[in-house]
Amino acid sequence: MRSTVCAVVFMLVGAGPATSFAHHSVSGQFDLTKEVTLKGIVSGVDWGNPHIYVVLDVPEQNGTKITWKLETFPPAQMKRAGITKELIMGKPAEVVTATIRPARDGSLHLGYLERLTYQDGHFYQLSSNEEEQLRRRGGQ
Amino acid sequence: MRIPLANSCVLFAATVAACYVVSHDVTAQGPGASESAAASTTTPRLPDGRPDLNGTWGPPGPGRGAQLKLPDGSICVTNCADLLPPAAAGRDGGAPAAQGRGGTRGAPPRNFPKYKPEFLAKVKELDEGQVKFDTALKCQPPGVPRIGPPAKILQTAKEAVFLYDDLNGPFFRVITLDGRPHRPVSDGRTYLGDSIGKWEGDTLVVETVNFNEDTWLIDNGAFHTKDLRVIERLTRTGDKLTYQAISYDPAVLVEPWEGRVRNLQITDQQIDEPLRCEDRDLEHVVNGAHHDNVR
Numbered sequence: 001m002r003s004t005v006c007a008v009v010f011m012l013v014g015a016g017p018a019t020s021f022a023h024h025s026v027s028g029q030f031d032l033t034k035e036v037t038l039k040g041i042v043s044g045v046d047w048g049n050p051h052i053y054v055v056l057d058v059p060e061q062n063g064t065k066i067t068w069k070l071e072t073f074p075p076a077q078m079k080r081a082g083i084t085k086e087l088i089m090g091k092p093a094e095v096v097t098a099t100i101r102p103a104r105d106g107s108l109h110l111g112y113l114e115r116l117t118y119q120d121g122h123f124y125q126l127s128s129n130e131e132e133q134l135r136r137r138g139g140q
Numbered sequence: 141m142r143i144p145l146a147n148s149c150v151l152f153a154a155t156v157a158a159c160y161v162v163s164h165d166v167t168a169q170g171p172g173a174s175e176s177a178a179a180s181t182t183t184p185r186l187p188d189g190r191p192d193l194n195g196t197w198g199p200p201g202p203g204r205g206a207q208l209k210l211p212d213g214s215i216c217v218t219n220c221a222d223l224l225p226p227a228a229a230g231r232d233g234g235a236p237a238a239q240g241r242g243g244t245r246g247a248p249p250r251n252f253p254k255y256k257p258e259f260l261a262k263v264k265e266l267d268e269g270q271v272k273f274d275t276a277l278k279c280q281p282p283g284v285p286r287i288g289p290p291a292k293i294l295q296t297a298k299e300a301v302f303l304y305d306d307l308n309g310p311f312f313r314v315i316t317l318d319g320r321p322h323r324p325v326s327d328g329r330t331y332l333g334d335s336i337g338k339w340e341g342d343t344l345v346v347e348t349v350n351f352n353e354d355t356w357l358i359d360n361g362a363f364h365t366k367d368l369r370v371i372e373r374l375t376r377t378g379d380k381l382t383y384q385a386i387s388y389d390p391a392v393l394v395e396p397w398e399g400r401v402r403n404l405q406i407t408d409q410q411i412d413e414p415l416r417c418e419d420r421d422l423e424h425v426v427n428g429a430h431h432d433n434v435r
Binding site (some may be wrong): 028047048049051053073074075076077079080081082083087098120121122123124125126127 | 207209210212213214215216217218219220271279307308309335414415416417418419420426
């Protein structure tokens with residue numbers, strides 16, 4: 001019985017095709033030393049290579065909204081993780097919390113998606129491996 | 141507002157660690173463990189007696205893209221290594237963050253081709269300008285050996301077809317096994333070259349030539365000439381496949397460049413046609429930085 005419970009709680013996905021993931025550097029485009037938290041509604045997901053973009057509409061106090069484009073993994077990596085476009089979209093009009101890294105070139109409303117947390121508390125942690133490497137080096 | 145990540149991680153780690161121990165013990169004591177091990181050492185063969193390489197091949201264990209799943213539906217895809225018990229994090233092909241690929245500009249990958257001194261400046265220039273010069277970053281075919289081992293192999297006595305569901309697109313290579321020579325160069329040079337294969341014992345040896353010069357051997361400016369010759373070796377043992385590519389380009393390399401050995405295992409997962417590749421990022425990259433290519 002215990003093993004059944006744990007199989008649900010802790011699961012490492014088995015082998016999949018040897019798809020390649022590498023592309024440009026995340027740290028070359030996004031500032032991994034800065035973190036921004038946004039609250040908004042996922043209005044779209046551009047599910048394409050080499051990187052998926054999550055479109056997040058963030059409401060402003062004046063009633064308008066700002067649309068952020070948040071880069072994340074390639075589709076193959078998302079698929080291996082079991083994360084679908086529908087899961088990212090969440091429930092209709094659901095306000096989600098996005099932790100992102102802003103663009104380094106000053107582009108407004110462009111970021112790298114690190115974590116997406118939904119109203120019931122569940123989340124998708126999608127941070128860059130480079131971030132981990134930088135953190136282990138003490139940042140740079 | 142910041143997410144209280146530290147608290148949730150502590151709970152997450154404790155839960156994962158506790159359950160890993162229990163599930164590990166149950167698995168180790170399972171009655172079918174020895175039978176499975178015996179079955180996986182039998183190498184299937186085709187009617188001609190050659191090892192059967194047919195199938196979809198992926199990294200052993202969780203590999204890249206491994207993740208942790210929680211009962212509430214949460215999924216941690218990367219940077220989860222700190223949440224794993226040491227035994228799990230250290231397994232072959234473990235959590236991505238534990239792989240330590242290195243790989244920013246100025247920190248060449250550990251296994252980098254050795255160029256003749258007169259070409260080091262060119263490598264440096266290409267390295268520093270990879271975002272500008274590397275066609276693989278612009279959704280072009282990555283070439284051989286950079287494309288890595290095939291995701292799927294279709295094999296008959298006369299040919300083997302390598303299929304790739306690459307991030308840059310769907311690619312294929314037909315490797316003839318009937319003893320014919322390479323096509324003439326006049327047929328054209330291509331990204332993935334012209335391949336012929338032969339068997340050396342139970343190892344499939346693939347020789348590829350007739351490349352164009354638009355691709356690199358690997359990241360960091362590792363260019364090659366049109367005379368590049370790549371030898372790939374694939375050996376199946378049970379459900380495992382080892383793959384290694386060696387690149388010969390004596391005009392620019394001091395010695396043949398041996399790519400790292402890739403250990404793969406057969407999987408029942410199917411490959412899909414990759415989705416459209418359209419780069420929208422390079423214009424935003426501010427310093428040309430890039431990371432190593434794991435291909």
